[in-house]
Structures are given as structure tokens and as C-alpha cells.
Amino acid sequence: MITRKDRIFGGLLGASIGDSMGAATEFMTRKQIKEWFGGWVKTYVDLPDHMFLKGATKGMVTDDFSIGYYTAEAMIKHQQKMNDEMATEGLLKWNSDPLYSQCAGPTTRLTIARLRGEKVPEVKERLCMNQRVTNGGGMKAGIVGLFNPSNVDGAIEDALTLCKTTHNNTLAIAAGCAIAAATAKAFDENASYLDLVHAGIYGAEKGFARAEELGVKPAAGCSIAKKIALAAEIGLSHQGDFENAVAQIADIIGCGLYAYESIPAVFGFIAASKGHALDTIYMAVNCGDDTDTVACMAGYIVGAFNGVDAFPKAHLELIDSANGYDLAKMAADIDRMI
Template identity: 30%
Template sequence: MTNDTDHTGMLARARGALTGLAVGDALGMPTQSMSAEQIGQAYGGPIHGFLDAVDWQPIAPGMRAGSVTDDTEQALLLARRLIEDGGELDVLAYAHDLLRWEDDMKAKGSFDLLGPSTKAALVALGEGVSPELTGRTGTTNGGAMRAAPVGIAFAPGERLAAAAYRSCIVTHNTVQGVDATTLVAAAVSYGVGGANLADAVHRALVLTERRERSGCWSAKASVLARTRMAVEWVESEGCRLDDAEFARWLREVVGTSVEANESVPAAFAIARRHAAEPFDALCLAASVGGDTDTIAAMAGAMIGACLGPDAFGRERRELVERVNGLGLDALAARLVDLRTGAGR
């Protein structure tokens, strides 16, 4: 049962959500967009800690161990916008935040960090297309990867669902994009409120299914249906597999691509199976191949929301903070203030 009156506990779990997001992202940074075979070739086998990216890493060649990617950067951008707007997200201002962030990344020499849906939406936005229209084809996981701040700032319910929708319409205004964003935000929200991982996962599925449907139609498979099937399979069969067999099932049956209907079910399946092994969960996500940084970041946000900031190891949390200068604790506190009314 969630308990939104436990402010100290909420603050710890909010810190855990942002910590899990960043730690997962940093673990998956050197393996993103690589196959499991390439990961083994580059790093000698599955990931067991933070690593410098090899110089032939397709997205982040040579990046320093412990560095986060656009997953964390965009999530924290959203957190700051939510705080500045007192929880009433200004979609147009957020769209321009994304454009400025992209310009900053280009100025630093990073030209290939954005996912396909976000990149296409920002190009359209820069050409003057309304932010209400730019995300009509976005079925990838960009909205979901940055959803953790919404889950911290809002208790489960209609306001959370509305905020999740507003947070993703600029880039991912499709049924798949909105469902994916709502699922991750809801799981984090239930965790911050005190639910254990199993309850957070199942309640997120129910909330997402029962809310008013939104987003543009796409012929691609349902994120919600595929996430439910993945979770149910993990609970009935997946616990019997070893890690190698489980990772193979993720790749071959669920999928680990940037598409939301693959990466979000994969993140939920990993989080549900490894709730008692939080750091191992993120290492598995970083090793599975595909969109590893985003899968690990989403799984980490959900697990951290349920277990708190030290679930992944205090030294690892401090390393990621030190390498990136993120200021997670202060952001978590202000997002909790929004949730409790102190920030409005």
C-alpha cells in the first residue's frame, strides 16, 4: 500500500528513482546500440560495472566511465521545467528547453544522441510546426525514458496521467508513446508512495489501462499489452531461467530496440525479475544489447523508486554524481514538494 504521508520515506525513494535512472543510464552508455556479441567483443563479456566506451562505440565513442546520456539529461530537463512551472507543465516552454538542450549538445560536439522520434520532432519544431503536432509519429521510448520526474512529482491518479501526456506530446504523441510514458511514470509514482516493486508494476498497468486513452493511432503493437504479457511471463516462467537464457528471451521474444513496445516491456520484465538484485538488474540490462542505456535507465528508475538511493551501492551513486555533476538530491526534494503541495 502506498503512503504519501511519509515525507521522509518519499524523499528517499524519490532520490532512489533519480539515482536508478542515472546509474542505469551510465551502465548502459558504453553498450548502447550494440549487439550482445559486440558487447562481449568490446568489453570481454557481460557488464559488471561502469566502463569507458570503446572507440568504436556507435553513439558515444570513448565516453568516460560513469557518464550519463540523453536519457538522464532530458529527464532532468523535464524535472527542472516541472519545478519552474509549479507542476503545470508548459508544453511550449518545454519544447524550447529541448531545442536549447540540443543546441548545447551540438556545441559540445555531440551530434547523434537523440532518438529518431525526438530528433524528427525537434526538426519540425524548429521549422515552426506546433508542439501539439510534432510528436504524431513518435512510437519510440523517448517519453518513457524521461518519465521518472513525473512519477515523483505526482501521486497516482488523473493528474499524473495528464502530466505524463503533456510531458511526451511534443515528441511522442502516439498511443504507444503516451502509454509507455504513463507506465513508467506510474510505476515510479507508486514506488515513491511506498509500494513494493511487484505492486508498483501491477498498479501501473491498471492505471494506464483505465485512464482516458490519448495519443495518435499507430499500427504498431500495444506497449501496454506487451508489457503485461512480459510481466506475466516473468512471474510464471522467467524466474526459472538463468540470466543468459532470460537475456536471450528478452532479445528474441520481447525485443530490446528503441521502439517503446519492445524496450518498455523489457525494462518492466527486468525490474520485476530482479527486484531483489537491483545492481545486477541494471548490469543485465546494460549487457542484453540494443537500447541498453534506456532500458537500464527505466528499470533503474522503477527499482530505485521502490528501494531508495543506496539500492545500487552508495559508492556507485556518488561516482555518477561526481562524474556528471547532476544534483539529484536537490531535484528530488523539489519534485516531492510538488507532490505534497509544498512546491506550489
């Protein structure tokens, strides 16, 4: 049996592994990844010189896992469940780290300026701001799944609170809720990888409905729930075929910045690899485009699903030392809080 703490630990470690491995492949096409690294990337490699994070070393996470980490840190420090204050504190702490603040996109920058009470230029906005349907909500939502073991609905509510501080549109929130719901579901003793997909679809549907209820801004874009189902369908029909599973999911679903690409892609990779911890992460690391975010989100889910022992010990040592983390302690702290 996998203990609750080991699932939390696994989620933290899985997300860190995905983010740091994906840091080297981010932006590139699948073909470029293969050429640059001489094959698929299945370990920690040096970051190419062109990457944003200059001077980053192997095993360092990027803006993706770090925001979840800082959010968890705030919740542990205050012994407080997710609320607006925790979401804000995590965001500001994350942004005060120069390593990650350089990666913040325009939407997040604007939100942070507002939160800090800085004057921001008033721009007339359209009702639907479709360029803001991005995966920044999804990338941090896995963490609230770890605070809600087996409590899918609780994870969805917390994801809603966490995501709306920065990504206040129905689709980006629905995407965040899908990741949170699947991470929470991963704690079920009898859950299979199909249940993870099911929870993702449920989370997207319910998150979208709850966001609408709360008057969150609408946006035009693909349906998160329907695209998760399509991604899983593609994944299921390419099980055991790494190359084609990755190609088909990347070509049809997409692994880009849009929430309706990278979040569904996560579920496609889970379906294709039957929820296997490292295989799912490897697919995400090599899918091209926003690889580190996709791999980070996938890592939360499959890490909790398989527990920390699914990852060879060397991973933890590298992640802890490269980032100055003590993920074992964080996992124990979260476990105690629940």
C-alpha cells in the first residue's frame, strides 16, 4: 500500500522532475529535440545556451513547479487551507525570486502590479480576452490536488480560488480544475489511469460550471473536457508506441501555451503510458513546445498516482540539492495539515 504521505511526496517530486527535465526541451519542435540531444530526452541534460534561464544547472525547476512550491510553503507556514490570501502570498513570493519573475507572462505581470498597489495603465478590454486562455492556472493547480487527497470536489474549489487570481477566465480555470481533480483522484487506492482521465474531464466540466456561476469572464476557445476526452482517445489507441503517441497528441491536441492544448495533452500522455510515472513524464518532456509545463502538470498526477517510490532515489537527491528543497519535509508538513 502507498501511504498518503508517499503520494503527496510523489506528486511534489514528479512535478519537479517533469519541470526540470522539460526545462531543456521547452519551445523546441520534436525534431529539434531529437537532433539537439541526439535522441529523446529521458534524463537531466544541460540547458541549451538559448534558454531563458541563464546559468541554470541540471535538476533546477523553472517558473512552473516553483509557483506551486511557494504556494504550498505559504499554506504550511500559516497552517491555512487555500484561500485568496494564500494564492496571493504564493504568487508574490514566487515573483520576488528573480530566477522566476523573468518568466512571468504579461497577464501575470499585470496581476502582480495590481496586487502590489502599483498604478497600471487602464486599457479598454474586450469581453472575451482569448489570448489569456493560457496554462498558467493549470501549472500551479496540481499543488491543491495534493492538499485534497481523494477529495475531488474540494480540489476543484481550491483550484478555482488559486487560478482566478491570475487567470480569470472560464477556460483557464476549467483547465486548472482538471489537473487538480485528477491529482486528488490519484490518491484513491483503487484508482486506475482511466479514473484519472475521468476525474480530469469531471474537473474541467465542474470547474467551468462553477466559474460561470461565480461570474468569471467568458472566453472563446476549445472545450477543455472534450479535448481531454479526445487526447485520451488518441493516447489509448497508441499505447506502447511512444513515438506515435507523442506525435499524434502534439500534432492534433497541441502542447502549446493555450490551456486547451497543454492540459488535454497531459491526459493523452497518461492514457498512452497507462499512468506509468516516468513514461508519462518522458512523453511530456519530448512533445515539443511548452514541454516543461506539460511535464510538470503530468508529474503531479502520475507522481501521486504511483507514489514516491516509483522514482529512483537519485531523482530526489538531485532535485533537492539543485533547488535547495527538502521535498520529504514538505510532503510530511502537507500530510500533517490535512
